[in-house]
Amino acid sequence: MKVRSIDELMSQVSVSSKFRKRELITLSQLVLSGRDHESIVGRRSALTLSYAHWEGFVKDSSQAYISYISSISPSMSNLTKNFQALACKSILCSAARSNKRIASHLLVVSSLVDDSDRSVYLDFSGAIDTESNLNADVFENICLTIGVDYNQLWKCHAPFINDLFKTRCAIAHGERHTPTQDFAKEAIDFVLKSIDDYGDQIINLASLKKFLRAV
Helix, strand or coil, rough: CCCCCCCHHHHHHHHHHHHHHHHHHHHHHCCCCCHHHHHHHHHHHHHHHHHHHHHHHHHHHHHHHHHHHHHHCCCCCEHHHHHHHHCCCHHHHHHHHHCCHHHHHHHHHHHHHHHCCEEEECCHHCCCCCCCCCCCHHHHHHHHHHHHHHHHCCHHHHHHHHHHHHHHHHHCCCCCCCCHHHHHHHHEEEEEEEEHHHHHHHHHHCCCCCCCCCC
């Protein structure tokens, strides 16, 4: 979906957030159920769905932000380095595969120097890759891609993000692993809060035009 304004970005982030949070809040009731068999299913489901909604929201909201930036058609020279790199990603990858031919390397230089005043298009549909593996390292790369300060805002959560991912993988791959009630509830609470925090950070980046280089 193309995002052409701050209002549309806020709407997109809100839509992605609301149904995820609604489902997680409902799921928390199963986790706290007094019946053993319901509680076990609830706890296992809590980890798989908490991870799924965390990964899904990060991807949806990040792509919406990139779509918004692309709709403004900023010039290469006005973008911050992370978005310059994103704009040049395809030719950078091509240059990396060319060890002996200089043509692809010249394209990189031309894009950054000769064509610095041209408007750029950012491929929001393929820019964010969670790799079906949203551990802390992959999430850090996404933050770096869009300009979220991972070290200040998210690094402290890295151990839990990795635990959430590993537990989800164990359950999704058919292991008879049942998380504790405390961990299942913590996973739900973490994702509920993180959806709000990450969404707010993206809206702030867009509102403050942090994708543009400081003059």
